[in-house]
Structure formats: C-alpha cells, structure tokens
Amino acid sequence: MARGSFLVQVRAQRPAASQPCLINITCFSPVAAGLRCTLANSAYNERELAFQYTDSGARLVFASEDGAAVVRATLKSLGLSESEADKRIIVMTNGLDWVGGPAAPIRPEVSKLVKVADLLKFGALREEEKFDGQLANETAYLCYSSGSSHYFIQINLSENSPRNITSVLDMVKPAFPQLDLKVDRLIGVLPFYHIYGAIKLLHFPFTCGAPVVIMARFDPVQFCANLDRYKITVALVVPPILVVLARHPAVDQYDISSLGRICSGAAPLGAALSQQVIDRLTPKRKGLPPMVIIQGYGLTETSPTTHLVLDKDAQRKVGSAGILLPNLEARLVVDGDGDGNIDAAEGERGEIWVRGPSIMKGYLNNPTATKDSITPDGWFKTGDIAYRDSDGYYFIVDRRKELIKYKGFQVPPAELESVLLTHPDIDDTAVIGVNSAREATELPRAYVVHARPDTVKTDAQKAAFAQSVVKWIEGKVARHKFLRGGVVLIDVIPKSAAGKILRRELRDRAKEELAGRDPADDVVKSKL
Secondary structure, eight states: OOOOEEEEEEOTTSOTTTHHHHHHHHHHHHHHTTOEEEEEETTOOHHHHHHHHHHHTOOEEEEETTTHHHHHHHHHHTTOOHHHHHHTEEEEOSOOGGGTSOOOOOOGGGTTSEEHHHHTTSOOOSSOOOOOGGGGGSOOEEEEEOOOOSSOOOOEEEEEOHHHHHHHHHHHHHHSOOOOTTTOOEEEOSOTTSHHHIIIIIIHHHHHTOOEEEOSSOOHHHHHHHHHHHTOOEEEEOHHHHHHHHHOGGGGTSOOTTOOEEEEOSSOOOHHHHHHHHHHHGGGGTTSOOOEEEEEEEOGGGSSEEEEOOGGGTTTTTTOOBEEOTTOEEEEESOTTTTSOOBOOTTOOEEEEEESTTSOOEETTOHHHHHHHBOTTSOEEEEEEEEEOTTSOEEEEEESOOOEEETTEEEOHHHHHHHHTTSTTEEEEEEEEEEETTTTEEEEEEEEEESSGGGOOSHHHHHHHHHHHHHHHTTTSOGGGSOTTOEEEOSOOOBOTTSOBOHHHHHHHHHHHTTTSOGGGGSOOOOO
16 A cells, blocks of 8 residues: 555635535545545644644645645745645645536636646546555544543544444444435535544445535524525534524524434533523424434544434433444443553443444554553543443543543644743743533633733733733634633642643632633634
8 A cells, every 4th residue: 555645634614515526536536546644624824734744744735725825835834945845735626617517716826736637637546445454454544633641632643544434434324313315414514624524424424325515614694594405404513503503593594494313523512502402493393303412422543433322312311422333342441540450330430441443543653642542452542531321321521631622623732832832921831621601612721820920910911911812822823722711810830749730720720710600701702
C-alpha cells in the first residue's frame, strides 16, 4: 500500500450541492489509490493547519477556493517556495459543471492551481487498492483525538484502518432502525472533518442507500426550512441543535411533521433536554408515531460508535448512552490507574474499556500515548466514567480526561494555555470547561495571572482586560476554541508540588462564581 498522506481542508460553508460530491471524491478516491487521509477544519488558521500538515506527514492538500489562501500561507510558513506550494494544492471548485452540475466562476487567485476535475485527465488506476488480509489493517484515516492518558492532555492523530471503518458500519446496522428507502431521508449538518460526520454522513448512508440532504452550515431557520422542504425523517445532530429545537421560533414556522427520529452524539445529552424536544415535536407529528430521540456513544479512537440506544427503549432509557454494539467487549474498570483487575459491579461506576475490531491501531508517531491508552491484550481505555444498569444500558457520568467538549468539538486546555501564555500581559494561566445548561455544552473558561497586577486593580480594569483577552484569542484559534466561558483574573494558578495545575480547585471556584447563572449569559452567542 502507498505510504503517502494527504490533507483535506473541509470547507464547512461550501454550496450544499457541491459539498457531498467533492468530499466523497476527495476522501474515497485517494484511499482507493492507497493514500492516507487526514481531515482538517476549514476554520483553522495558518498555525493550526501547519501543525496538522506536519504532524500527519501530509504531502498534498485538497482545499476549497476560499481556503486556498490559508493553505498557501501555511506552506509558505513551512519554508516552501510559492511554486512548490502550488504543486501541493488541489482545489475543490465551487462549480460542478465537470460532472453535469451547476457551473460557477473560478476565483482568479486559484485559476492556475490543479483542480479536482483536472485529476480525471491525468489517467486512471489500473486497479483500486485491495484491503484483503493484513492490508485491512493499513492506515486509511488520520483523525484528531485527545488521547486517553490519565496523566497529561495532548492531541494525537488516531490511526483508523479500513477494517476499523467497515467494522463499525456493520456493527451499527443491527442497532440502528432499518430505513425505508422510499420514505426516509437524512439531513446532514455535522462537519465532515469530525469523525462523527465523516462516518455517519459520508460512509453509513452508502451502506443502506439512504439519501442525505447536506447543509453547508447549521442555521436554525434554514434547518427547519429544509426539514419541511425535503420531508426529512431522520436527523443526526449534536446536543446544541436540540437546544434550538426546544426553543427556537422557527420550529413553529415550518411543517416538520416528517421528522420522526433524532440521533444525538459527540457529547452527552441530558434527559431533561431530550424530553423538552420530545414534548415540543411530538404534537407536530399529526397522528404519526411519537418523536424518538436516541443517543449514541463513541470516540475517535473507536471509529467512532460503540454504544447506541435502541428505538424501543428511547423513552424508557432517556439519558442513556446506549447498549454495547455487536462484536465489541466492554468493561467498567474501577482501578483504571492500576492494573485494571477490578471491575465495577452492576450500578457501580467505573472507566469504560472497550475491545474489538473498530478500535484504532494507535496514535501516529506516539508509542507512549498508545501504550497508555491500549493494554497489551487490546483493551482501549476511554477515560469516561459510567455505570451499567440491569438491562445492559450504559450511563456516562464523568470522565477522567481534562478535555473540554464544545458542541462536540474537542478543545484541549493545554493548547489554549500555550496560546494565552504568548500574550504580553499574561504571566500564567489555566483553562477549564464550565457547563452551560442553556447551550447544552461546555464552554472554555480561562483563569489568568496578570503580568503587571498593579495596572488592573479596579473591577472595571479587570473586566476590561478580561474582555480584551477574549477578543485577542479569537484571532489566534479556530472558532470552537473561543473563550466563551469567559476570562477571570486570579492572583495565582493553583498547582501541585510537581507543578500540575489543580483544575478541580478551579472547577469548584467556577461553580461558586457562576452560582445561579449560566456562563453563556456573559458571552455573545455564536452559531454552530
């Protein structure tokens, strides 16, 4: 199998008609040619994209017309000349006239770059890459993950093989309700650079022949309008979208009676929010069966789904992450930091360990993190704490990881801390996640020590500085990493004798500071 890698800068705001076609081509075709694919957030800036490009070992970048400028700047920052950089960029054009779709003018600045359509003129493979036998364990996708070490936080590239992907697709089928291809239509608003969207919207629909209506980005009004226009029956979402369905007036402005099933993943879904949506949408079903909301659980390292709530138990097990999918084994381990010899009893909490064919190969170029996460006998340590009831349903209650999950996206505190420490007026910092019940997600919140505390003595001065930091970091990181939980000035960051940040103390402090109010009240709301 070829060892080259390529990076796809997935553009979240491409025209709906072109996005699925181009992404399918740029993901499936190179993998069929034996290449490895890593998916990048189109919101990444030059620094973030350069890290992924280098870390993944990529040699080619598929970019949208809008994103080509960032890619050029990224490659230039890595020491490539303009001509060499342009050789490594393949543009996904807005127009689809080359496959019989609508045409669109090409931006002048990318006109000389190789286009996806040009690839068809360069010849054809004699045969597609085969993934038989051991070749099924070759790396196909390099997906970013938090890692599962109990001792430190870092971002790693998870090596997911063809066997991982085909296994999870087969395992989901028995648990996911069978679709009627004459009636059922899915709506896709999940970003394709996230493994949830990549597998469930680009891969899974092909296994059952279900049509998917792709939205370029999530907008509450447009979402409801598309439910009405295309008579959508199934929606794959993240919890913040359920917040919209529970409260937004657009829900009452369109006929969304066809929507009968919502599948939520990427972040925990609370029972209360789920019930609010059911209570609001079921009366709109006009005599059809009640609204069903099911939740799934999984991680990038598990490709991703390991658990899913069955339709028949959706109401009875509201709030559950589901039952274990076929061909997987799971344990709830009490002594996760030890040898893993103590399993939790029924109803007792323990760390979820999973073993089976969908577990990643490991973390790219990081044997230490791989060893910390996967035991010699193949158990993957998820870092999430759960209990299992008498019916085999799992309920996630906590996690060992320090990672913040903002609307399903992974936000590593250490990365934000490293960026904040480049601010000339910040001497020390620590970042935690604070829960927003209203937004149904965690929000990154920074505690900072001012380098010159004598200049920010009054409350007004502190507030002004905190707000300036919130604005400052928005020019340094992707949108999902913004400090929506606020910035708080503090005299000293609590640390252990070994220098480890005592985040639990900060979480307790945040609870006191936010008592009786939601952290989302203090920040400007932004769209998913």
